Amino acid sequence: MPDVGGLKWLFFDVGDTLVDEWEPVDDIIGQFVREACALGYPVKIEAVRELFASCYRKYEQWPMRVAIRTFVKDEEHQKQIQDKLKFQKDLERPFPSADSVLQQLSRHYHIGIIANQSPGTEERLESYGLRKYVDVLACSAEEGVSKPDPELYAVALKQAGCEPEEAVMIGDRIDNDIIPARKLGMRTVRIMQGYGRFQTELSEDQRADWTVDSLEELLPLLIPNQE
Numbered sequence: 001m002p003d004v005g006g007l008k009w010l011f012f013d014v015g016d017t018l019v020d021e022w023e024p025v026d027d028i029i030g031q032f033v034r035e036a037c038a039l040g041y042p043v044k045i046e047a048v049r050e051l052f053a054s055c056y057r058k059y060e061q062w063p064m065r066v067a068i069r070t071f072v073k074d075e076e077h078q079k080q081i082q083d084k085l086k087f088q089k090d091l092e093r094p095f096p097s098a099d100s101v102l103q104q105l106s107r108h109y110h111i112g113i114i115a116n117q118s119p120g121t122e123e124r125l126e127s128y129g130l131r132k133y134v135d136v137l138a139c140s141a142e143e144g145v146s147k148p149d150p151e152l153y154a155v156a157l158k159q160a161g162c163e164p165e166e167a168v169m170i171g172d173r174i175d176n177d178i179i180p181a182r183k184l185g186m187r188t189v190r191i192m193q194g195y196g197r198f199q200t201e202l203s204e205d206q207r208a209d210w211t212v213d214s215l216e217e218l219l220p221l222l223i224p225n226q227e
Contacts, residue, residue: 004222007187009162010105011153013171014115014139016194018098018130018215024091025052025195028064035081036072043071056198059175063195089118094128095193101215102133108223112136114156114169116146116176136160147176153184168209170218172196178208189218 015021029048036043048067055063064085072078102111111133115121119141125131138156140146145155157164164185171177171189173196178188182205190208201207210221 004168004224006166007168007222008110009112009136009160009167010109010222011112011114011136011156011167011169011181011186013169013173013177014113014117014121014125015092016172016196017170017177017191018102019092019094019124019128021092021194023093024088027091028085028087029067031085032064032067032081035084039072039074039077039081041072041077047071052195053198056195057200059199061175089124094130095215097215099129101218102130104219105222106133110135110160110162112138112156112160112167114138114147114153114171116140148180150180150184153180153186157184168222174199174201174206174208179206189221191215191218 012018026049029045029052033043033045033048048071051067051070052063055066060066065082068078068081072081105111113121113125113134113136115138117139121139121141122131122137125134125137136156136159138152138159140152143152143155145151147153153169157167160167165187168187168189169177169181170191172191172193174190178190181188188208188210190211192211192213212218212221
């Protein structure tokens with residue numbers, strides 16, 4: 001069984017960890033394809049999806065910018081398309097098991113959030129019914145610092161009043177979640193959801209302590225005596 005001794009806090013990423021962003025991401029890919037085709041660029045949605053996966057393999061922070069540069073050669077057209085694209089946050093949904101998993105984990109640990117999110121994360125978590133489980137919120141829009149900057153992690157740990165070795169970071173991305181948390185001395189869980197699952201480990205310091213395929217798998221991992 002995994003050694004979870006001494007753990008007091010579980011910090012979660014939001015996008016593609018607690019909340020499924022596949023639909024809004026695919027929606028903005030579709031927006032790009034429609035705008036590019038309207039300007040005479042014969043872009044296929046499957047090619048853009050594959051480019052996104054490739055960008056994650058290469059640790060690109062902004063796949064859409066790469067897509068625009070790759071498929072649209074005219075700079076004025078690039079800007080025209082970029083200005084029209086909008087990420088539809090209202091299309092995202094919590095993963096079906098998020099409520100149940102957080103409910104059970106919150107009986108054993110304090111729960112925190114460390115996430116790169118646009119303004120309003122607290123309200124969105126409230127609307128999903130998840131806010132009641134969360135003790136600490138450290139989000140980029142409100143804190144003015146973004147992952148992978150370890151400062152956002154330091155903010156969360158300070159708010160929680162816990163030491164790094166007493167905490168685990170749970171997220172989908174190696175670059176934003178696993179590496180900075182490990183550098184601070186936190187334990188890490190990588191969850192293979194969303195485009196983050198395409199990222200590949202390149203060295204030992206990029207390897208999470210544990211890897212799971214879904215939120216449900218956190219329960220036997222973090223509550224070892226659960227039947």
